[in-house]
Amino acid sequence: MTPMNLSWLDDFLALAASGNFSRAADERHMTQPAFSRRIRALEEWVGTELFDRSRQPTQLTEAGEWFRGTAEDLLARVARVPAEARAVAESSAATLRFAATHALSFTFLPGWLRTLESRHAMGSVRLVSDVLQRCEAMLLHGEVQFVLSHAHPQAPGALQAQGYPSLRVGDDRLVPVSAPDASGHARHSLVADAVGRPVTLLSYSPEAGMDRLLHEVLGPALARLPTQSVFATQLSSVLRTMALDGRGIAWLPQSLIAEDVAAGRLVEAGPREWCIPMEVRLHRDRAPLGKAGEDFWTAVCAAA
Missing domain, CATH: 1.10.10.10 (Winged helix-like DNA-binding domain superfamily/Winged helix DNA-binding domain)
Structure with missing residues (x-):
């Protein structure tokens, strides 16, 4: 044959x-x-x-x-x-292979790792920062051991859908914000303009995990508003810059904009029902991680 x-x-x-x-x-x-x-x-x-x-x-x-x-x-x-x-081949190596979404790479991950290092001896870390879809794909293909991302039960991602083990390691909020006007109020608001002008939005592109989360959680409410998207990108950090420039409303992780809000450079652009509570979750590969990876997972479980 x-x-x-x-x-x-x-x-x-x-x-x-x-x-x-x-x-x-x-x-x-x-x-x-x-x-x-x-x-x-x-x-x-x-x-x-x-x-x-x-x-x-x-x-x-x-x-x-x-x-x-x-x-x-x-x-x-x-x-x-x-x-x-x-x-x-790497089962005895000390390098931990991570993928994390851009926003968490800049905000949550450094302090979180520092806290873990104070309790558990860690080797080196190799980090890839990318959009959620590509982070998920890297874990699905075994290119990394861990993925750190935002999560919400109404918008499950590919890893949750396929039953990859995960732990909640933190909390965050997705907040609609705008640059303030001269009086300190939001220059752009989620209350539609009295003369019928649409709400000006700074949006996420479809490959961004935040875009999926917004549509799943707030899609019906947004559909009832007259809106106009004037800019779209996959990066929260770019939307932050555009919001600071007064270009419109952006939904941004609180962890990314805490200092801007405290300094009055950004203000919330709508009532609390427009905010989305989020989890920060660490997903791991279902396959054995090697000694360093398994020891790290055990330390994360203990901390959680």
Whole structure:
């Protein structure tokens, strides 16, 4: 029997998704006859037909439906092999591999690590700071051991949805703020302008975790307001700069703007019901972390 080629699994999933040999062949960058031969070779290796070719579009047989889950599991497992191999190689190393969202990298994480270091001997830390989606992807692919991010029960992320272990290690609030006017009141307010002008918003772009949180928690309330987004970015720090410049209202983590609010450079732009309480959560890989990682997790659990 011809050995199974892992790339056949990608061929299979492409055809299962489209139901069209020509379209799937184009997606896999090969001719249709070559693609068809690879699908037939996979079926010969499995020992049964995976597609019902008598129907248009082509549909999976009962065996094909079963094999789709198997193919996805195999590819996911193969994708993790390099990261798991590195984890084994690093099992005795002292380096802790973190990913954290930008805002927490600048605000929460340094002091939190300093507190832990006072109770637990730690080795070196390697930190990647990025948007939530990419932080989550790094842990899903085994590139880091831990992810530190904001969380809210109404807006679960990919790690929560897949049951990755996590601990609540802090609290924060997402607060709508604006630069003050001459009288010290918010220059931009969540109360719609009396003459019908829309509320001016500084927004998060869709890849930012804060954007998902805002829409899940405050989406209906915001939909009832006349609003105009004049600027969007994935970074809370950039929105802070725009808010300080008086360009509109931005929802920012309290941990990021505490000094600005205390100094009167920013003021809350709406009543408390427009604020969102958040948790700061540490997620860990489900795979063994090595001695340094497991010792660190134990210390975090004790502190929490």
